[in-house]
Amino acid sequence: YIFYTDWMWTSFVVFSISQSTMLVVGAIYYMLFTGVPGTATYYATIMTIYTWVAKGAWFALGYPYDFIVVPIWIPSAMLLDLTYWATRRNKHAAIIIGGTLVGLSFPLFNMVNLLLVRDPLEVAFKYPRPTLPAYMTPIEPQVGKFYNSP
DSSP states (O other), rough: HHHHHHHHHHHHHHHHHHHHHHHHHOOOOHHHHHTTTTTTHHHHHHHHHHHHHHHHHHHHTOOGGSSOOOOOOHHHHHHHHHHHHHEEEEEEEEHHHHHHHHHHHHHHHHHHHHSSSSSSSHHHSSSSOOOOOOGOOOOOOOOOTTTOOO
């Protein structure tokens, strides 16, 4: 249980921060310099399809089908596009409000998504990460160590 929670929380936090940042920075950069709304949703759709391909590749390598969880980018991207449309006159508002909406909604959508994974505890133990956390390092039992000493 401790191993699973460590593995899950680390993955969730790292991926939430990196993927929401990737979506916002890429989409805002493109929208500000081209003025084309709807771009974040386009980015999110491409990343979703790319992850489907990666999911298929890992499955072909013998991993379970839900070893790769496809993130829910599209609803957060739609919020970003809506914010850009609503704040067209103020570019900084698009960045601040849109970035905040994505930063708050993306982890929420993905938390619901991760709750639907079949048996994450089994997956965590069957396919462990290469380095164990300190509290998982095996130690030899100390029972009876001084039993026969004078």
